[in-house]
Amino acid sequence: MVPIFLFKWDFDSLCRLEKPLNTCSRFVALVVVPPLLLMGGSARADKTLYEAMGGETVLRSAVAHFADNVVADDRINFTFAEANMDKFRQLLFEQFCNLSGGPCKYTGRDMRTSHLKLHINNAEFNALAEDLYIGLGQAGVPYRLQNRLMALLAPMQHEIVNR
């Protein structure tokens, strides 16, 4: 209700067409419309994100790069000091595959339980996200698709950061 009201209010007063192409209508045509088309375009993609990223080979490679980045990252590697990295890679692959529409089942614990004792803070969570971005890039996943996967993972922030 409120957003509709704002939209109506705002473009009524904003786009009083004094000339055929005033600043406002140009702005709407050039800046507002293309992203909307973009959003519509990505919504009717028929391939799953899992397939678009390149399936099991690419995702396993991304997870391997991610694990390497994390271990090399002084901001967060102490969190993984006692971790079983083989298990970490396998569970992560299952989770990303499952989330992105691939044929996998995630067999790990839920995010809150598995991170409870690690006391992850905001900076550490973001460092992890950054290492994942870099890992996906190293595996050849385009940035646009990296963000689509990240969009599925981002809400987990509330379960993982527990300070």
Added chain:
Amino acid sequence: MTSLLAITAFVRPAVRLQRLPVELVVFVLCNVLCVHAAHAQIAPYESVLAPDSGKLPLTAGFNDVDGAGGAGLVPWALITGYGTADSWGANAHYTAVQLRDFRLRSYGVAVGALDRIELSATRDVFDVTGTALNGLSVAQHIYGLKVRVYGDAVYDQDSWAPQTAVGVEYKKNSGISNSAAVGLAGLVSPTQLGALSDSGTDWYVSATKVYLAQSLLVNATLRYTKANEFGLLGFGGDRSDSRSVEFETTIAYILTRKFAVGAEYRKKPHNLGIDNERAAWDAFAAWTPSRNISIVGAYVSLGSILAPVTKQSRDQNGAYLSLQVGF
């Protein structure tokens, strides 16, 4: 700490009373530091006093012409600086905008704390570089406060709700200087051009959302203001002396983790009969090579400025370049 308190016990009571508040602050700060330092083996970023530079690149935003965290013309709901909710961050910026007949320089500092509160102090200097008024200059100070009210623009991908913040900007015009003595003798204040005040307060509410799956950042701002040309020509005027609600927006497409392009639109009120004030807009590219540095380049239009006085009614378009350093 104990020794500090012990010393104060031996000082004469009157002096001790004067000193107490300062030491109370020191005491509280030290406690925060010490208590957090005790857990230092768990993680390196424990104290809220230690900057964590923990946000993702680009997510600290930039500084707009009023000094607030945002893009070039429009404040975002994001809190400036790279400090997360556990910490704080700060930055300094210098922005230069060369228009056809004017030049705007903006420089200032901003602090963001706990991903909740943002404070900024900025100075805008606006020089006339063309037309009959060449040589005139006007400046203003802007002090800003922004508070994040709700949400997280990046994490809340499972919700429609944007990150929302409210802000206030107190602007004080420093007057007009006429170094070249261009024939408008005695012109020292925008109130002589019709503005009713040389200071004013803007209120705004900003809503920012990152549509991560689409790599888009969308911001909408409503500003309650009576500033003429951002306050550079004073506040209120012969046409209106009441605040109006003006719409501003930024839309950005995030191309890489460190690079984005976008456009902005900022409606401005039209209070001065002597200035056919129009909306401002820009198209920008922003690059954050590291969390310590951001560069924004833009093509910007501020619309017609003081056309009846300068006898130059063309739109004031030009180049915008902004550098931000911080943590």
